[in-house]
Amino acid sequence: MDRVLAAAKAIAAARRSNAPLKALTKDIVPRDEAEGYQVQRALHDLLQGQIGNLVGYKIGCTSAVMQEYINIPHPCGGGVFEKMVHESGVKLPFADFVHVGVECEIAVRLARNLAASEAPFTAEWVGEAIEAYYPAIEIVDDRYVKWETLGAPTLIADDFFAAGCVLGEAVPRITAPDLREVTGRALINGKEEGRGTGADVLGHPHNALAWLANHLAAEGRGLHAGQIVLTGSLVKTVWLKAGDAVVMELEGLGKVEATFT
Numbered sequence: 001m002d003r004v005l006a007a008a009k010a011i012a013a014a015r016r017s018n019a020p021l022k023a024l025t026k027d028i029v030p031r032d033e034a035e036g037y038q039v040q041r042a043l044h045d046l047l048q049g050q051i052g053n054l055v056g057y058k059i060g061c062t063s064a065v066m067q068e069y070i071n072i073p074h075p076c077g078g079g080v081f082e083k084m085v086h087e088s089g090v091k092l093p094f095a096d097f098v099h100v101g102v103e104c105e106i107a108v109r110l111a112r113n114l115a116a117s118e119a120p121f122t123a124e125w126v127g128e129a130i131e132a133y134y135p136a137i138e139i140v141d142d143r144y145v146k147w148e149t150l151g152a153p154t155l156i157a158d159d160f161f162a163a164g165c166v167l168g169e170a171v172p173r174i175t176a177p178d179l180r181e182v183t184g185r186a187l188i189n190g191k192e193e194g195r196g197t198g199a200d201v202l203g204h205p206h207n208a209l210a211w212l213a214n215h216l217a218a219e220g221r222g223l224h225a226g227q228i229v230l231t232g233s234l235v236k237t238v239w240l241k242a243g244d245a246v247v248m249e250l251e252g253l254g255k256v257e258a259t260f261t
Contacts, residue, residue, distance in 0.1 A: 062232025084164030103233030168256035194235030
């Protein structure tokens, strides 16, 4: 277990100092994705004082465009923390990030627990557990000297680029449109930089949520009522410059805005 904690400490030190993370040394680099998730959990414990309690999860690599971009052919999970969840209209200091980017997402809030003992989960089952949807900006941070060379286990250990989110107004599940039909647009300073649909997220965002619930259940963990889950980007990551104004429009769910000052 020592190598897991050592890896978590190395990542935590980079996160705290806002310094780009180099490849972890051979003696502590996670050997596989399962160990990457062990490091991630240890990292969450180390950073809790700084970023607050775990309030949900993000799922990366749920669309073809992102799987091709990151070159990982399956979903990966990371944590979402209370001090990193923002309301639409927020102004965030550009300098608080190493290399900040944004993604256009459909987020969900759970109405009830999804306990590990209830697995395996289907899209239909987890869909019934959703209270509301949000139009969301996932904030990602390329905190790495060269992420392309790190591999999935290390990226997973560091929350898979997660750096928070911005949520728009909640839309109750009963009034929400068919998520497969929702078109999302990423607008930076008024210019469209990408678009996609809910169907691009593993065929339906509920499939991504089912993946997460099953992934956590395999580790003996569950999802909890009130938690937020970011289901994955409809567009390729857009990397920002200082001063950029970001708007994500999700047809039928509304829009969400943030500025990086």
